[in-house]
Amino acid sequence: TKRKAYEVERFIEKPPLAKAKKLIKSKRCYWNAGIFIFKADTLLGGIKRFAPREYHLLSRMKDELGVEQFWPKLKNISIDYAVMEKTSKLLLLPASIGWSDLGSWLALERLMKKDNRGNILRGPCLDLGSHHIVAWSDKQLLATIGLKDMIDLKTK
Known part of the structure; x- marks a missing residue:
């Protein structure tokens, strides 16, 4: 089976309800299940570009093995907000995988x-x-x- 990849025009993490309804109605969007695939250097490049402070702390943490020292200093931000909403280098592979949010x-x-x-x-x-x-x-x-x-x- 051939799969088609799409260039992502815009990544919107947790849009307001009215915006989400409008997007769904347009049928020009996909819902993000939080499953990302990338090379480590690609992800680190995105963090370096869009969240340079966190990149600097992560680099120091790696070099000094100082998780206890540097972890509390990192901003509490998901990769969705820190990188995915800001990058223009995203591809989408539609999938029906029976995903469920195990949040409860x-x-x-x-x-x-x-x-x-x-x-x-x-x-x-x-x-x-x-x-x-x-x-x-x-x-x-x-x-x-x-x-x-x-x-x-x-x-x-």
Whole structure:
């Protein structure tokens, strides 16, 4: 199957609702799923050009192995705002990949397999009589008894 790549005219991160509706209605836009592919030097070049302060700190952090010293000084900005909205060198590959934003427990629940009582059990979990729970453990046994509508996590 041949895929067609498109040059991106403009990248707009989180447009206001009215603008988003207008863009969708125009049918001349794609929604960004936050999946980017680039060479490291291409990304660093974009950061150097559009976020020079962050580039300088990242370079010093690499040279001095000073994550603890330099990380707090970096601006809290996503790559979308720092580089993607400013560059003119973007290509788009349309894809239907069944992507889902796992920004909530409800989103996770839609993707995970449930047992016959609506429970999601992940890792070493033992359950007796619970309904509609998420039980999630990294390594240690997590036991649940008679819980309802709860999330129980056991991590390191």
